[in-house]
Amino acid sequence: MSLDLLVAILMTVAGAATPLLIAGLGELVVEKSGVLNLGVEGMMLIGAVTGFAVGTTTGLPVLGAVVAMFAAALAAAIFAVLTLTLMANQVATGLALTIFGTGVSALIGAPFVGITTNTLGPIFPDALTSSPLLRLVFGHSPLVYIGLALTFGVAWFLNRSRAGLILRAVGESDSAAHAIGYPVLKVRYLAVLFGGAMAGLAGSYYSLVLTPMWAERLTAGRGWIAIALVVFASWKPGRMLLGAYLFGLVITMELQAKAAGFNMFAPEFLASLPYIATIAVLAIISAAKRGGTNAPACLGKPFRAAT
């Protein structure tokens, strides 16, 4: 296998993994605070369409990505008001958010169908990407580096910072956290908004980097994979990084194997590999923990302050 080919494969892996990683980390923080938001797919679509709309009209893809974060966070705010303040069912509201995001993104995106835009491409000067190995290090979209930095940021925040400790406390035992005076709802609001912003950023990766265009349902179900990866990662940022890149690797290898004319298996089998890998890893994790999971104890439960 030539170096060029290897680098091309690894670059594609990073490209496939990055949006899953960013959206997954956002959802991980949300779930750590005890909230289950199944609206990731919808928020990603809202991010994808607003990012593209702003990116094309202003010619500034960076601005598009920023606006995408705000727009998706706004959608997350609606979810937060409904589930946290009004105590609506989180699963149903999350699913509704996905349906809402799918519809509203199609509506916003109608005038943007059929055009393309500047991409949020490599930021380093061409001189740094002259050889294949340098390209592997410097040739990515800034969002790829943001995804990696975010992993460490979230890991540090959850495990090393006081605010992260409070967030975990709220997710593990909301009533205890409330009893010692922590603002449970405020913490959860902030977590949900963060999750929304990350989903929006991940969505804009599709419309501004990977496939610079807008088409309805552009993310094609990747939001659901991001949610599944949170479980796969057993709520640990480091494993989320591993999971997202593993998933990206399996997807890419499936396509590369087919492109290389590797016909030993039926295409259907290769296509199911990522999912088989997910189930296998989940089984190994739960076996190692003797059936236990690492899920936050208050995940998905509404919180009502005792008066």
Next chain:
Amino acid sequence: MFETSRRKLLTASAAMAFAVSSLPAVAQEGVEPPVKAAFVYVGPVGDFGWTYAHDQGRKCLEENLGDKVETSYVENVAEGPDAERVIRQLAQEDNDIVFTTSFGFMNPTIKVAKQFPDVKFEHATGYTTGGNENMGLYNSKFYQGRAVLGTIAGMMSESGKAGYVASFPIPEVVMGINAFQLAAQKVNPDFETQVVWVNSWYDPAKEADAAKALLSQGADVITQHTDSPAPLQAAEEAGAIAFGQAWDMTSFAPNAHMTAIVDQWCPYYTSRVQALLDGTWEADNVWLGMAEGEVEMAPFNDAMPEDVKEAAQKIVDETKAGEYEIFTGPITDQSGEVRIPEGEVIPESDLLQMDWYVEGVQS
């Protein structure tokens, strides 16, 4: 750019669905106008590919027949049990005719057609009506367009290898791959077509990754049988050439886009609804192509060399005149066995069940 008012259309059609208005259909005397026509789409109307083309056909039908027709559509219908539910719902809503526009809707359409003998059904790209007399089949000979693409690919490729981003190994897709390869082989006997199945009609990210995988393994032509412009964009980025699918996709890849197979469903949709109005509708099974205006080629890219343009145009002209048929023997299959002897043409019924690849296809 089309300024769509699809939300308005949706609202309007929903309102109509609730108004119990249409009269019972009497076949011989024709349906009292307006004919209510419903369309079931597998993808979003904004995919700019397959579903987009059908929706353009629907809009054009409305333009052609004015207030004699009322149309509505349901998009993003999954192939499977969900489709049956949607089709039955449309039949119950007093639609006179329901067009189901994806291969996977065939069995659900057959089932629902049995239960609603007074409603007409038209299924695109299927091979059987299950004996229903109120169900017709229609399809376009897209493979005629694939032959044009193959010719261009064969003449312009330097590596002699094309990457084919494909959805599912169904006859429709298989014959497209074969037509492409056969045409390319005529120009370059060593030509190869490498197929990557993405197991989806519409998944932009995966289509793009598949195209990138093919490009990184030596293909310098990308063609596709999936519905998004993503493979074209990957080709544009890599400096390769590619072809649009279902609609002119030049805007996505101004340099890579050589031409596209454009699906024109409008003539068929108009004629079928007109037949309902006239009382002449009968279940049929039509397969129309370039000669009937159902399959067109998008304008050739200026970057195409003159001799390639001429060769491509020649195939279009000869196909229209009925003088060119890509599936003419001798045709050899992947194992090197001659399947179709010299001078023989594969019959249409065999094409619609094609499950083997010609020599040079790596699937």
